[in-house]
Each structure stands twice: as C-alpha cells, then as structure tokens.
Amino acid sequence: MKALQYHRLLFVLLISLCFQPLQSVAQSDDPTGQYFEISKSLEIFGNVFKELNQSYVNPIQPGKMTKAGINAMLAGLDPYTNFFTEADAENFRIHASGQYGGIGIVTRTEDSNLVVDEVFEKSPADKAGLHPGDILLSVNGQDLKGKSNDEMDILMQGDKGSTLSLQIKNPVSGAEKNLSIVRAVITISNVPYASLLGKNKDIAYVSLSQFMGHASDDVHRALDSLKKVQPNLKGVILDLRDNPGGLLKEAVRICNLFLPEGQVVVTTKGKNENWQQVFATTGQPWNTDIPVAVLVNHHSASASEIVAGTMQDLDRGVIIGTRSFGKGLVQQVRPVGFNTSLKLTVAHYYTPSGRCIQALDYAHRNEDGSVSKIPDSLQNSFKTKNGRIVKDGGGIQPDIFIPEEEPGALLQTLINKNFLFNYATRYYYSHPNIAPAEAFKLGQNDFTDFKNWLAQQDFQAQTKEGALLQQFKKEAEAEKRFTEVQPEYQALSQKLKANNAKALDTQQQSVLDLLSTEIAGRYYYQKGATLNRLSQDDPTLKKALEILSEPKAYEKLLK
DSSP states (O other), X not given: OHHHHHHHHHHHHHHHHHHTTHHHHTTSSSHHHHHHHHHHHHHHHHHHHHHHHHHOSSOOOHHHHHHHHHHHHHTTSOTTOEEEOHHHHHHHHHHHHSEEEEOSEEEEEETTEEEEEEEOTTSHHHHHTOOTTOEEEEETTEEOTTOOHHHHHHHHOOOTTOEEEEEEEOTTTOOEEEEEEEOEEEEOOSOSEEEEETTTTOEEEEEOOOBOTTHHHHHHHHHHHHHHHOXXXXXXXXXXXXXXXXXXXXXXXXXXXXXXXXXEEEEEEOSSGGGOEEEEOOSOOSOSXXXXXXXXXXXXXXXXXXXXXXXXXXXXXXXXXXXOOOOOEEEEEEEEXXXXXEEEEEEEEEOTTSOOOOOBOTTSOOTTSOOOBOOGGGOXXXXXXXXXXXXXXXXXXXXXXXXXXXXXXXXXXXXXXXXXXXXXXXXXXXXXXXXXXXXXXXXXXXXXXXXXXXXXXXXXXXXXXHHHHHHHHHHHHHTTOHHHHHHHHHHHHHHHHHHHHHHHHHTHHHHHHHHHHHHHHHHHHHHHHHHHHHHSOOHHHHHHHHHHTOHHHHHHHHO
C-alpha cells in the first residue's frame, strides 16, 4: 500500500514538473528540443527514484534525497538560487517581516550541541536568564542533541502567549536547570546603534546591520530621534559595513529618506517581461539637502550596494571605505509545492547611471567550475549626475578609499572556531561587572590569560596547518609507519606551536579589540558590541566625520 501511494505521488510530481515549464519553454529558440530534454531528464530521474525505492538494500529517505538532488542541480548556477524547505520558507518570511513569535535568541551548532549565540535585549529569553554560551538540552521534553538550527527554529517559534519548557546547561559550571518561558512577538532591529558624533555632536551616525522588514522605518526613527536632540545637524553617516543586504523595497525606501519623490533608484532586467521593472521613490523625503556619508566595505552587499550606488550615481552622498562585495543579482521566491519554495535569480539590477555592479560572472565558469571576477578591461564607464566617472562589474568603488585589514588565517580561526566566543563566555561568568561599553578595553594581563587558556584548547589542530599535520599523523598510523616519523612529527608540531604563538603576539591588538567587542556584547547586547567597536581606532569613521565637518571638501568630492 505504501509503495502504491509513493508511486502515485511520484507520478503526480513528474506530471506537474513536465507540464509546468511549457510557458517558458515556448520562448526558447528550439522549444521542441528543449521540451524533449526536460521530459527525458525527468523520466530518468523518476526511474532512478523508483528503482531505489523498490530494490535498494536499505530503506531510502525520499525527502532527504530529493533535497540533496535539487541542491546539487542548483550548485551549477549561482549561490543565491536555493531550494527552501518548509522551515527555510518560515525563516525567509521572518526575514521579510522582521517579526516572529518566539523567545528572542539566536542559536548555533558546536560539537553536535545547540548553543545560544545571542540573546535579544528585553526578550523573554533575556528576562528568563538565558545567556550566550548556554547549551540547550531539550525543548518541551524533546532532546536537542544533534538537532540542526533549522529544526531548533521550528521548535522555538510559536504563537504569542504560548509556553516553552527549556532545559539548559551552564557552559562553565555544567549545572543544569529548567526554564518555563512565555513566547512573545519578537521584533528584530535593523539599527543596533545610533548616536550623535563629532566635536560638536552635530553629526548623526546610524549603523544599519541588515535590510529586514521595516529597516527604513528603523533608520527614519533613529534620525528623527537624533534630530530632536540636535536640531542643527551638519551631516548623516549611514554605516553599511558588513551589511549583507536584504529586501529591495527597503533599500528604495531608505534612499527615499534623502531623495525626492519620483526619483528612480534601481532598474531590474531579466529575460521575462515581468522582471523588467523600475523602482522609484514614492514618499516624502526626510531631508534632501543634508550632507551624507555612506560607509561600505567588502562585506557590504546587495541592498547595501543599491543604497551606496544610488547615492553615488546621483551625487547625493560620499561613499567611504573599501570596494563593496559586488552582488547585482535579483532573487524571487516561487512556491514549488508541499510548502517548499525556490528562491531563484531572475534579473540583474542597475543603479540610476545604468551600471550593474555584479562582480562575479556565474554564466561563464572556468573549466574547473570556479567563477572569475569580471576583468577590469571589460568594465564599462558611466557618469554620475554631476559627470563623475563610475564603473560597473566590480561592486561600488568608494569615492574615498580607506584600506581595511582583513583578518588573517590565525584570526579567522579564532573567529570561525569559536575560540573568541568561548573565552568571552568564560570571562562573563568570572566578571560580574565591566566598564561601560564605550570604555571597556582589555589589556596585557588579559591577553596573557587568553593565551594561557588557548594553550589548553585544541587550537593548533583547528588551524589549516594543524589540520594537515593531524591528517598526516592519521595516515601514518593507518599505514603503521608513525613510529618511523614520530620525531619529525613532534618537531613539526612544536615548531607550529611556536609559530602560532609568535603570530598571535604580532596581532595582539586585533585580538584584544575583537575580544573586547565580544565581551561587551555579553553585558550590553548588540548595541554595546557596536558601541565598543566604534570606540576602537576606526579610520573610515574618522574620515567620514572629517569630510562632513568640512562643507567645501564635501562639495568638492561630489563635483
């Protein structure tokens, strides 16, 4: 009976897939050949699935296998075309609305454990006493060992007012306890920090971390709040560094804060007529005259680049920092049945001058499957409203370039392998109080303590060189030849430890800065982490304050 139901379901799936593409196929230069290829491929896929179900020695998992097959198919396109399960679709809905029913935490997986990565200020989780680093053991009696973040999200989210039973473990003491937390509507803030900066406190600074739902409202509120304190604002700094983007409509609305109604912000162009669209401002601006500086770096992408590119093309603001990421692709989410969906790239977007800032050419891959950047020789020149030259094909090139040092391999290991996070957890539980976020800084004694703690961790094996050395040992032991090379192995291991320690010393200030920000966030949440980071040496921010304090220099840059 189950086999019959399976085959019926598969038949319906294949029929729907075969006939769904007819409209798009009809636009092909060779619709008959294209349709035959689609039909043939689906029949082969269905036959393989049927044979596996009937004859494979062990039971198969159709859903898991289908997702793996779809993901493999999409891997040859671009990294933004993705298949969404029901849980993924819910996360996308949250991204679009900026709200969900839950307790207000972000989790991550570490050694098959689910760990609290962030707790939102004044959320139900915060009020219940959850802290970053806490290990989640069970939800409503369901064991969480080995669960993914997606599975965790489904368990944690629910209607406002519903109760969640949570068992947690303290990461330092190992003590376990049970919590009963009432879910609430969680609103995710797009603006972690806003303040008045400059010698005379007359420059409005707004940090925008993402373009979720209501991002433009968050920025507008922040600007209004700062203007109430300082009616005579001399400029605005919009910090888009490390902002990965988000909703296109929010990018347009943020541009509208500084541009008049009816101004074209971005145009999209795809092969389907429905994707040829023009997006313009539709509301009254906040201020069309105040000087604006937009801060970007290599991690500013998508919607961030729309805002920066529009402000640059229209000479409405000065762009400061490093070249942006270069994502000029537009995605659309389409339902594909059974509460799943496909987010696919449907068009390129173009800034007001007519340029597309897409940096990677996914349509023409190298022989090894890798993707190359569009070479400078193929980049085209365009003109801003005032006649300044700007180019396409490589992100947004800032008007003022300020080099930003990328974390080296050692720092990247400390970040990616959670050594900084875990040390901050240890620090939090041994220090009841710290200085205010903007004044908190670690010193030499703290660095020594961190190094001593790191020496007790499995740090060396987590580095690239250490992983290769461990693999060498494993292979030698498998071949029963490790005894022969053990002296050389130990010598290399000691040398690697010495090199890592030396490299760590040369990057002491960078390590201390990163640790200070991570720790400040434990006591003062995301706002405190941002404030602490801004209190450190920030040449890009300093340059923005300098330019906005000198009207003639600002005007000269735009002309």
